[in-house]
C-alpha cells in the first residue's frame with residue numbers, strides 16, 4: 001500500500017515514510033492510494049476476532065508491505081495490553097436503540113490511547129529499526145497531549161514537545177500532561193487557543209527544511225497512522241451489536257467531533273464496506289463542522305470555551321481529507337479549495353456537492369446547557385455517567401437518529417477527566433486511583449506567548 005497527498009504533489013510513499021512525513025511535504029495530508037474493499041466473507045471472518053486480532057487484520061491491509069506480520073502483531077499486542085478492559089473498547093447498552101462504545105480504558109482515559117499507544121510503540125520500533133531520531137511535535141486541546149506523552153515517555157531515541165492552550169484544558173487533562181517528570185517530555189502552555197497551537201505546529205511542519213533538519217514527527221491526526229488505528233473500533237462495535245442480534249442491516253455512529261479525525265476514521269470504515277447507516281457528527285458550540293454539513297459554509301466562528309474543551313476547535317485538520325473524497329480524489333481541486341480557504345478564510349459549497357455531504361453525514365451542534373442536561377438525564381434515568389464530549393454525541397443522536405434505528409455513540413473520555421463540568425449538576429463521582437494520584441504531583445510546564453519564533457527557539461533548546 002502506498003500513500004499519496006490530498007494536494008497531489010508528493011510521489012507515492014510507503015507506510016513508514018508516511019508516518020514519518022506526518023503532514024505531507026506539499027502541505028496536504030496523506031491518504032492511502034486506494035482503500036481496501038472488504039467482502040461479506042471477510043466481514044464474516046472478522047466477526048469472531050478479539051480486538052487485538054481484528055486490529056492486526058485491519059492494520060495488515062495498510063501496513064503489511066512495510067512491517068512484517070510478526071512485528072506488527074507484537075506492536076498490536078503491546079499497545080492494547082495496556083488497556084484495563086480485555087475487550088479494549090467494550091460496547092454498553094444505554095437503552096433500546098442507544099449503545100456507547102467505551103474508548104477510554106487506556107492509560108490516559110481517552111479514546112486517543114487507542115491510536116497513540118500504537119503510534120508510540122511504532123515510533124520506538126522505527127527508531128530502533130532505522131536507527132533514526134524521533135522528535136515529536138504535537139498540539140492538544142486536552143486529550144491528545146496526555147495520550148501522546150504516555151505513549152512515548154521515557155522511550156529511548158524519542159523526544160516529545162506538546163503545545164496546549166494555557167488555562168483552556170480541564171484540570172485533570174493539564175495534570176496528566178504536566179506531572180510527567182521525564183527528560184524526553186516538554187510541555188508548552190501557549191497563551192492562545194488550540195487553533196493557535198495547531199496553526200503553529202502546522203506552520204513549523206510546513207517548513208520542510210526545518211522539519212527535516214530537526215527530524216520533526218507528528219502525533220496528531222494529521223498523521224495517517226492515527227486515522228487507520230481508529231477505524232478498527234468501528235468494525236469492532238458493529239460486530240458486538242451483531243453478536244447481540246441488534247445490528248439489523250446497518251447501524252448509526254454518533255461521534256463527538258473537533259478535529260474531524262475520529263469521524264473521518266468511521267467514514268473510511270464505511271467506504272471499506274462497514275454497514276453504516278448514518279454518521280452523526282456532533283459538535284459543541286464551536287460548530288464550524290455542523291454548519292458546514294447543514295449549510296455548506298466552512299468558516300471559523302468566534303471561539304467558545306465549553307464543557308467539552310477537547311472539541312473547542314474551529315479549524316479541523318482532517319476536513320481536507322474529507323474534501324479529497326468528496327471531490328472524487330481530485331487533488332488539484334482540493335489544493336484550489338485549501339488555497340481559497342487560506343486567502344478568504346472560508347469555503348462555500350452548494351448543489352450536488354452539498355447534497356453529497358449531507359448524504360455522508362448528519363450533523364448537530366450541542367449547546368452547553370443541553371450537554372449538561374444529557375449528563376444529568378442519563379445519570380438519573382439510566383444510571384450511566386457520560387463525559388461532556390460523549391454527552392454531545394448522545395444528544396446529537398437523540399435529535400438525528402430515527403425511531404427504530406440503532407446508534408452507537410462513541411464515548412471518547414472517562415467522566416473523571418471533566419469533573420468540574422459534571423459537578424455543576426450536583427453529580428459526585430469517585431476518581432480512578434490513577435487520576436486521584438495526579439493531584440499530589442508537581443507540575444512541569446512552561447508558559448509561552450505563542451509566536452512561531454518563540455516556539456522554534458524552545459524546540460531548538462529541547463531537541
Ligand SMILES: N[C@@H](CCOP(=O)(O)O)C(=O)O
Pocket residue numbers: 139140141142143144145219220221222258259261310311317
Ligand atoms: N481533540 C484533540 C485535538 C487534537 O486532535 P488530533 O486528533 O488531531 O490529535 C485533543 O484532545 O488534543
